Amino acid sequence: MAPKELRDNVSRVKKSSPVGKGLFVCLRMADVLWQHNLLYRGWGTRLIEKLGGHPVHSSQLLYPAAISGLQPYYVVVNFLALGSSLKQVVHIVFVSEQAMDVGSGIAVACFNTVFNTVNTLLSLWTLTSSAASVPKSNSLLDTLSVPLIAVGVGAYSLGLLVEAISEFQRKTFKQDPKNQGKPYGGGLFSLATNINYGAYTIWRTGYALTCGGLAFGAMTFAFFFHDFASRGVPVLDQYMSERYGGAYREIKNRVRYSLIPGIY
Structure with missing residues (x-):
């Protein structure tokens, strides 16, 4: 097959x-x-x-x-x-x-x-x-x-900030002419190679917890985590490996997690 x-x-x-x-x-x-x-x-x-x-x-x-x-x-x-x-x-x-x-x-x-x-x-x-x-x-x-709202808003705020900061860090790195043709594995991306995807999953989960409760929050986390783990991360790994070769493999060897630090 x-x-x-x-x-x-x-x-x-x-x-x-x-x-x-x-x-x-x-x-x-x-x-x-x-x-x-x-x-x-x-x-x-x-x-x-x-x-x-x-x-x-x-x-x-x-x-x-x-x-x-x-x-x-x-x-x-x-x-x-x-x-x-x-x-x-x-x-x-x-x-x-x-x-x-x-x-x-x-x-x-x-x-x-x-x-x-x-x-x-x-x-x-x-x-x-x-x-x-x-x-x-x-x-x-x-x-x-209210505990559920506090957790939801906290997760939402953390995820949104991490996603935004990590993407601006990568943008700053890419704008430096000395880094042309190099993959980025610093800043928050040193914690997970696709930390922006993980952060999106977290803030979407926090949003769902606040509005729909624990069950919908868990469903939302499962949906986005599965999509990124089974599709988003593999397709980006393939693209980065083809574009940057050994330089990206070095980052993959150094950064232990792919999506969420300490989890996956």
Whole structure:
């Protein structure tokens, strides 16, 4: 039986693609407004009702005295969507050198919007939402003191920061003419050869924990971990080995982990 062909979801060709990247940026920023409307305008609760579910009561969702009009828990949920979009927009504008055609720009943006939408809907569904466990004080600090929310927001923040910092470290290395034609294995990438993939897995898991609880958080971790371990890491290892040869093999021999330090 022939070995399974590896599939890469991103282009490795370095060239300008303003149309595809511009469309991606617009769609990611539109997602922020979409997630807010799901919460504030009641689109999400009505969709849950049409699907036969029971959404949280408006008293747990809306808080007219707040600037956003939302209870602190849903302010957090909204900011998770905002943070994910801002990070990806910054990456595509200031870090990425790879081409992104129109089809890829739409596909990648929609993929992230679908995941964000599922998270938002689960935060509104009584069976999965953490809204009921939030104190009635309408305090953001009290909301963040709920253990599951605290762990979720912490994992989200850590993953997003590690992903962004590692990618900027690699960008800085690549911009130095002395490093032309060399693979990068320093900074956070000295902890895991694909630490940005691992960080994405962590912040997606934290997002899911905050909105959908332990079960959905575990499912999200399993989905992304399996995808990166079985497809993302092998396809990138193949590309890097073909491009850099022994220099990349030296990094692989030195860096013990591939995805998440101490785990894999």
